[in-house]
Amino acid sequence: MNISLKYQDLLNFVEKNISDLVPECEPKSLYEPFKYVMLGGGKRIRPILNLLGCGIASNDHNEAIYSAVAIEILHNFTLVHDDIMDNSNFRRNKPTVHKKWNNAIAILTGDVMIGYAYNLLNKHNNHRNFNQILKLFTNEIIEVCEGQILDMDFNYNKNVTLDDYINMIDKKTARLIETSLSIGGLIGNCSQIEYNALKNIGKNVGLAFQIQDDILDMVANETELGKKIGNDLLEGKKTILVIKAKETVSENADKEFIEYYFNNNGLKDDEIKIMDAIFKKYNIYDFAIDKMNKYFNNAEDNYKYLKDNEYKELLIDIISKLKNRKY
Amino acid sequence: MNISLKYQDLLNFVEKNISDLVPECEPKSLYEPFKYVMLGGGKRIRPILNLLGCGIASNDHNEAIYSAVAIEILHNFTLVHDDIMDNSNFRRNKPTVHKKWNNAIAILTGDVMIGYAYNLLNKHNNHRNFNQILKLFTNEIIEVCEGQILDMDFNYNKNVTLDDYINMIDKKTARLIETSLSIGGLIGNCSQIEYNALKNIGKNVGLAFQIQDDILDMVANETELGKKIGNDLLEGKKTILVIKAKETVSENADKEFIEYYFNNNGLKDDEIKIMDAIFKKYNIYDFAIDKMNKYFNNAEDNYKYLKDNEYKELLIDIISKLKNRKY
Numbered sequence: 102m103n104i105s106l107k108y109q110d111l112l113n114f115v116e117k118n119i120s121d122l123v124p125e126c127e128p129k130s131l132y133e134p135f136k137y138v139m140l141g142g143g144k145r146i147r148p149i150l151n152l153l154g155c156g157i158a159s160n161d162h163n164e165a166i167y168s169a170v171a172i173e174i175l176h177n178f179t180l181v182h183d184d185i186m187d188n189s190n191f192r193r194n195k196p197t198v199h200k201k202w203n204n205a206i207a208i209l210t211g212d213v214m215i216g217y218a219y220n221l222l223n224k225h226n227n228h229r230n231f232n233q234i235l236k237l238f239t240n241e242i243i244e245v246c247e248g249q250i251l252d253m254d255f256n257y258n259k260n261v262t263l264d265d266y267i268n269m270i271d272k273k274t275a276r277l278i279e280t281s282l283s284i285g286g287l288i289g290n291c292s293q294i295e296y297n298a299l300k301n302i303g304k305n306v307g308l309a310f311q312i313q314d315d316i317l318d319m320v321a322n323e324t325e326l327g328k329k330i331g332n333d334l335l336e337g338k339k340t341i342l343v344i345k346a347k348e349t350v351s352e353n354a355d356k357e358f359i360e361y362y363f364n365n366n367g368l369k370d371d372e373i374k375i376m377d378a379i380f381k382k383y384n385i386y387d388f389a390i391d392k393m394n395k396y397f398n399n400a401e402d403n404y405k406y407l408k409d410n411e412y413k414e415l416l417i418d419i420i421s422k423l424k425n426r427k428y
Numbered sequence: 429m430n431i432s433l434k435y436q437d438l439l440n441f442v443e444k445n446i447s448d449l450v451p452e453c454e455p456k457s458l459y460e461p462f463k464y465v466m467l468g469g470g471k472r473i474r475p476i477l478n479l480l481g482c483g484i485a486s487n488d489h490n491e492a493i494y495s496a497v498a499i500e501i502l503h504n505f506t507l508v509h510d511d512i513m514d515n516s517n518f519r520r521n522k523p524t525v526h527k528k529w530n531n532a533i534a535i536l537t538g539d540v541m542i543g544y545a546y547n548l549l550n551k552h553n554n555h556r557n558f559n560q561i562l563k564l565f566t567n568e569i570i571e572v573c574e575g576q577i578l579d580m581d582f583n584y585n586k587n588v589t590l591d592d593y594i595n596m597i598d599k600k601t602a603r604l605i606e607t608s609l610s611i612g613g614l615i616g617n618c619s620q621i622e623y624n625a626l627k628n629i630g631k632n633v634g635l636a637f638q639i640q641d642d643i644l645d646m647v648a649n650e651t652e653l654g655k656k657i658g659n660d661l662l663e664g665k666k667t668i669l670v671i672k673a674k675e676t677v678s679e680n681a682d683k684e685f686i687e688y689y690f691n692n693n694g695l696k697d698d699e700i701k702i703m704d705a706i707f708k709k710y711n712i713y714d715f716a717i718d719k720m721n722k723y724f725n726n727a728e729d730n731y732k733y734l735k736d737n738e739y740k741e742l743l744i745d746i747i748s749k750l751k752n753r754k755y
Contacts, residue, residue, distance in 0.1 A: 127574075128577050128581060131577045185535060186531075186532035186535060204512070204513070204531070205512075206577070208509050209509070209513070209573050209577050211539070212509060212539075212569070213570055213573035216566055216569035216570035219546070220566050223559070223562055232550070235550055235553070236550060239543055239546040240543075242543035242546070246458060247454075249536060250455050250533070250536050253457075
């Protein structure tokens, strides 16, 4: 198999179906922003994982297309609403919905997207696993809201622990990756062992991916990353690095600097390098990389429970590329 | 049967279950506002109609409790988000969620409420009508968003027709009344004839109720109504009265006044009486009352398709009281 071709096949399949399934109807003031969001790019990683879950279990990805698009709509709904909350001006190099239109339209666009996501998911209602699929999907909506509010709560919480952090990224980021793979598996009538493996892979890759994001924010090449190195620190984010540093630093001056970070809710441009030096001095990067690798390894440990086919091969390839990304 | 007792029974049943089923969990920053909204009062008319639909079909309302609470959560989600869009400070004499907390929390509270509404609805997933119930519920979410945006679009549209108006109130208000009764019927395993009757009753009562609201805004007793007479006109709303007046007025001075209303997006306090005089001169009130009565009559015409039982008796009583309300 030519893996990159297969990936492109799935991507084209997803894009075509998004384009076909996102409604073009009245009132335009609602469906134009909906289309704008859904056709505005994105890596489509979640719908592709959903198709792969189905293909791994059944050797065919086609049946999962409605859930794949439903999951991508759900993901994009969270982006539209998060962008309002974070007051973000741009997403995928285009103005966010609330900037291009207004807050009211962005709120309603997100809301109607939930309805359409269920509308598509419900097309699987004759599937024998439908009840479980519906439960996973509904649970995801609840947990992604919990993850977002936990993330927002972190702004006002100086005592975020590593457990708090893992719980937050589990809900905000990892659960949807997990849900994508496991709903795909259920549509492909996976066995219980395959289901557990897909869940574990999704969850662990999701956690590893977010930790990797935190690390790359400090160590990537700025041009490749497409944003400033240390951007999270400028924004005062509670990344795994600063949380671990807070727990670890022993010398007074370093302690004070970390305290300053938490009290000040962020750093100035020229202070990034001080934090970088602290991260190096106390092996914080190594800690985070170990943690990330542990999650990637957990995911990989589950490969053996999945039947060998081209979908499994592609999933392994995607995760391996993810693991080795430099930005 | 003592009807008022029965109504109170159902109301107590709804209140108790809302209190039991609305989650009390972490993160508090999300679930406190959720509880605040759900335990903050409200007439509970939609869940009661849902129970009645079930009771009419099956002589027992108990089975419909999850959908009843799901519908009430759905209704309250729309209020939380609408209040942000309309920048309303108070709801049920208490600060709105976005005023008591903030916009971000209000957006997320509404979002998580959709998830919980589905969570409860899904408890009916072994019911033979579940797919249809799920479809109606999902459709309601989509249409209520469409109704809200149509209503917002009216602010910028000087050419709203009566058909536009009916379409808007159908989606924004009537559909949920219709959905409440018909999902109840489906849970009670109603016949197709009963289902159609419940749908028709819900839709027509919903339309009549909204038209009645527009009329009462001008003709009710101010103390009983609990707000200023002519409040809709102060806000420049496109009520059935002003839309019909725009279509009807013939004399130049009246035409100009109506034009002024549409261009100015509302009136000043002392101009309400001028509009009231125009409404009287051109029989606009009579037109709206006829229209309202036509919808109430349409609803009543469907009673004959429903089996006689105490639930039907209570439904008829509720609609009759609604029809005769003076505020």
